[in-house]
Amino acid sequence: MIPDLLPVRTRPKPGESLSSWLARTAFENGIYLQTFCHLVWHRKPIxxxxxxRTGDHEILHRLASMTATSPQKALATTIRHYEGLVFRQYNASGTQRHITSLGIYHRTHKGYGQTYCPLCLKQNGYFKLSWRFAFITVCTTHNQRLWDRCWRCAAPVCIHRGRWLRCDACDADLRDAPPLRHDSRALIFQKHLQAAIEGQRFWNVPARSSLELFDVVYDCSRALGTRYPKNKAFREAICEIAEGRKNWISSIQSFPYPQMETMECLHRHQMMAFMARILTNWPWTFIACATRADFTSGYLFRDWKPTSPEFEHVVNTFLSYKSPQLPDNFKH
Ligand SMILES: [Zn+2]
Ligand SMILES: [Zn+2]
Incomplete structure (x- = not known):
């Protein structure tokens, strides 16, 4: 029997994800996680x-009451909390824009959507919900790129399997993962996006809300493309004009179209590095690079519709002609 109030009332820590909170609750109360879930929620699929993502009401409600946690704090452990801030509408199935996909197969993960910072795990002992955002690829506390797999055997991270904070495939301690290098401009860009969620200034892109900014970001990620020659030329232009990393031009080439949510963390980081450059001095760097790549609005939107009016306006205003006149204040 599981008591109404647990002996150890494990409350969510700042920014903790629901899966982390749930697994930690079982761990700190000395109960095997699967047994704990079975005793509390019986046959409920978890x-x-x-x-x-789902933020299931039944799970949230019971976990909150067993640990004497307020409903608001419990809800903040779920992706649903970011509806209207990062994405417009919560999707029960399919890809959720700006949220990484775990590639769930039965009870395991085939995708690399669960990331972690080994030093944060060491210091705080839990997984942050923000590590599920597609645009978060660096730990801003420790200035290291996030890991998205076991550092020893490369298995995807399954919080709910194996021992706590260890790889379920080889039992390596995730806290021992060595540091990963990052692109400094991708990190600065990421910090702007995180600040936007918290209601701070929206950087130098005209946006009245964080949602509008994230729509511009989404459209830019589509423009970066992956497989087509002109999109590759666009990435080459970014490297030449805005000092990007040339060895990253082709590394995301194999994707038929860019969907950051399903990419591994390194490729998302590379996309962030490219986007950081085209969104700096907006829209002039973007226009210069797009012109160099011979983009026209017709080419760019040949198989997708922009979601951001700002992005659409810039493309339709400046890329309708082969050689648009750049303004005097354009800076390389
Ligand atoms: Zn960290
Ligand atoms: Zn492993």
Whole structure:
């Protein structure tokens, strides 16, 4: 029997994800996680769903009451909390824009959507919900790129399997993962996006809300493309004009179209590095690079519709002609 109030009332730590909170609750109360879930929620499917995303009311309500946690604090452990801030509408199935996909297969993960910072795990002992955002690829506390797999055997991270904070495939301690280098401009860009969620100034892109900014970001990620020659020329132009990393031009080439949510963390980081450059001095760097790549609005939107009016306006205003006149204040 599980008591109404647990002996150890494990409350969510700042920024903790629901899956982390749930697994830690079982761990700190000395109960095997699967047994704990079975005793509390019986046959309810929990780990063959993306728990952080669904924010199932029954799970949240019971976990909150067993640990004397307020409903608001409990809800903040879920992706649903970011509806209207990062994405417009919560999707029960399919890809959720700007949220990483776990590639759930039965109770395991085939995708690399669960990331972690080994030093944060060492210091705080839990997984942050923000590590599920597609645009978060660097730890801003420790200035290291996030890991998205076991550092020893490369298995995807399954919080709910194996020992706490260890790889379920080889039992390596995730806290021992060595540091990963990052692109400094991708990090600065990421910090702007994080600040936007918290209601701070929206950087130098005209946006009245964080949602509008994230729509511009989404459209830019589509423009970066992956497989087509002109999109590659666009990435080459970014490297030449805005000092990007040339060895990253082709590394994201194999994707038929860019969907950051399903990419591994390194490729998302590379996309962030490219976007950081085209969104700096907006829209002039973007226009210069797009012109160099011979983009026209017709080419760019040949198989997708922009979601951001700002992005659409810039493309339709400046890329309708082969050689648009750049303004005098354009800076390289
Ligand atoms: Zn960290
Ligand atoms: Zn491993």
């Amino acid at each position: 780990w063959n769903r993306d728990t952080d």
